Amino acid sequence: MFDRRLPLLLLGLLPAAALGARQGSVGHTTWDGTRLATLAGTVPSADGAFRLPAGEEASLLLPAPGPFRSLGFFWHGAPGRVQVRLQLADGSFGPAAPLAEAEDLNEGARGPGAAAGDATVGALHHAYGQSAVAVLLEFAGPCELQDLSLVWIVPGTGAVPPPSPVPGAGPRGYPKPPVNDRASWGADPPQCGYSYSPVTHIAIHHTASASEYWSTSWSECASNVKATQSYHMYTNGWCDIGYQYLVCVHGQIWEGRGGGDDVVGAHDGYNRGSMAISNMGYFHAPYNQTLNAAMIDAIGELGAWKCDQQGIDPWGSSYYLGYGGTMTNLYGHRDVGLTACPGDLAYAEMDTIRATIDGKLQGGGGGGNEIILDTDSLQTMGTWYTGTSSVDKYGSDYLWTSTGTASRAAAWWTPSIPADGWYAVYFWWPQGTNRNPATLLGARGPGGTNTAIVDQQHNGGQWNLVGTWWFPAGSSTKVGVVNDGASGWVVIADALRLVPQ
Ligand SMILES: [Zn+2]
Numbered sequence: 131m132f133d134r135r136l137p138l139l140l141l142g143l144l145p146a147a148a149l150g151a152r153q154g155s156v157g158h159t160t161w162d163g164t165r166l167a168t169l170a171g172t173v174p175s176a177d178g179a180f181r182l183p184a185g186e187e188a189s190l191l192l193p194a195p196g197p198f199r200s201l202g203f204f205w206h207g208a209p210g211r212v213q214v215r216l217q218l219a220d221g222s223f224g225p226a227a228p229l230a231e232a233e234d235l236n237e238g239a240r241g242p243g244a245a246a247g248d249a250t251v252g253a254l255h256h257a258y259g260q261s262a263v264a265v266l267l268e269f270a271g272p273c274e275l276q277d278l279s280l281v282w283i284v285p286g287t288g289a290v291p292p293p294s295p296v297p298g299a300g301p302r303g304y305p306k307p308p309v310n311d312r313a314s315w316g317a318d319p320p321q322c323g324y325s326y327s328p329v330t331h332i333a334i335h336h337t338a339s340a341s342e343y344w345s346t347s348w349s350e351c352a353s354n355v356k357a358t359q360s361y362h363m364y365t366n367g368w369c370d371i372g373y374q375y376l377v378c379v380h381g382q383i384w385e386g387r388g389g390g391d392d393v394v395g396a397h398d399g400y401n402r403g404s405m406a407i408s409n410m411g412y413f414h415a416p417y418n419q420t421l422n423a424a425m426i427d428a429i430g431e432l433g434a435w436k437c438d439q440q441g442i443d444p445w446g447s448s449y450y451l452g453y454g455g456t457m458t459n460l461y462g463h464r465d466v467g468l469t470a471c472p473g474d475l476a477y478a479e480m481d482t483i484r485a486t487i488d489g490k491l492q493g494g495g496g497g498g499n500e501i502i503l504d505t506d507s508l509q510t511m512g513t514w515y516t517g518t519s520s521v522d523k524y525g526s527d528y529l530w531t532s533t534g535t536a537s538r539a540a541a542w543w544t545p546s547i548p549a550d551g552w553y554a555v556y557f558w559w560p561q562g563t564n565r566n567p568a569t570l571l572g573a574r575g576p577g578g579t580n581t582a583i584v585d586q587q588h589n590g591g592q593w594n595l596v597g598t599w600w601f602p603a604g605s606s607t608k609v610g611v612v613n614d615g616a617s618g619w620v621v622i623a624d625a626l627r628l629v630p631q
């Protein structure tokens with residue numbers, strides 16, 4: 131039942147098993163076909179495989195050696211259609227997601243220590259809110275498995291706030307967008323050295339993990355990135371996480387592989403000369419998750435910075451060194467391999483991505499002329515306190531006050547608007563269970579008054595779009611929050627972002 135490496139791995143897994151532990155761990159358990167068949171109540175095949183004919187179903191509840199957060203797979207055979215549900219510590223079951231191949235982990239060479247050997251590797255599944263203790267696998271035949279291994283991951287994660295934007299180095303000076311760096315997600319050091327090749331191409335991938343798209347917070351995404359790194363290094367024996375960058379459902383950009391510009395990744399089997407951006411989700415049937423506007427904008431920002439820096443035409447084609455032939459400068463994984471990656475619905479956006487990058491570059495840099503204002507430029511009325519303890523804050527601090535007090539408190543920015551127009555308005559706050567679930571924010575000026583209600587108990591640590599409002603040029607409009615509402619809650623003022631439309 132157990133892989134012979136397990137006793138050693140268990141030692142590593144159990145002490146750090148608490149959800150959110152800083153110290154991560156990863157190990158796997160292998161069930162051979164005979165054992166799977168016995169558990170499923172079917173007769174084992176003479177050759178030791180677990181077989182289900184078409185039309186037959188079987189459910190297996192497989193326990194983990196300790197609490198875990200993320201689950202991966204590798205197998206020999208053809209599992210067919212399998213639904214995966216994580217059993218959580220309280221006994222409940224999480225939502226079902228398909229057992230999907232992690233296309234990018236089955237491309238190119240594995241390292242010498244790869245736990246998966248020559249097996250097919252599956253995509254990750256994540257538990258949110260509490261640890262998982264077991265997994266329920268619902269098989270629908272036809273299925274034929276020689277063996278199935280489950281990879282138990284406790285990612286651990288750092289808790290460092292997102293860094294500030296880094297100035298760009300391209301001829302147009304297009305800035306590097308804000309990126310959650312490796313420290314922010316608690317990256318492990320690489321297990322071998324990096325190699326380098328100038329970037330000429332940008333590759334678009336997906337992680338094929340439906341549960342990553344269900345993440346509700348910055349910290350969950352940080353843990354997902356950390357689990358991905360553990361998975362890539364453990365199953366495939368890669369030096370580090372394969373992708374140079376990942377983009378989550380919130381439009382946050384995550385630094386993947388270390389080593390900086392021009393580091394060679396591991397993502398399409400060719401790698402030399404390409405920079406991989408992987409979208410965290412499952413962008414084809416049966417889940418059909420889609421690249422939302424925040425994700426496309428994030429890819430656009432990252433792409434515009436890199437295209438400017440390297441002189442890449444987002445609409446052009448050129449020689450891709452690793453591939454040994456001509457390839458569009460922006461390509462989807464399936465353009466260079468037999469794979470569903472990056473998913474039909476992401477692949478359908480390739481021209482939108484090219485146009486977004488081109489539009490940003492034609493706009494002459496400046497991050498698409500967006501305006502970001504942090505805590506230091508807030509003006510206040512009433513009583514406000516400076517907070518620093520919430521890890522999902524923007525920058526180094528934020529202001530907070532209480533609802534239901536006798537005196538009104540307000541905190542506002544006065545953005546300098548370059549031109550009359552419509553602006554997408556985003557707010558960032560650190561979330562918490564003591565926060566006001568109905569925080570009133572608004573803009574008031576010569577262009578009129580706009581208000582919105584936001585729930586500061588949720589969606590912390592990210593830019594939240596609250597509306598698209600008209601602003602006149604100049605510095606005549608105030609945008610901010612007030613402490614209106616039922617008493618007993620905390621109201622946060624942290625950061626504002628305006629993006630011209
Ligand atoms: Zn891919």
Ligand SMILES: [Zn+2]
Nearest residue numbers: 351378380382
């Ligand atoms: Zn996220």
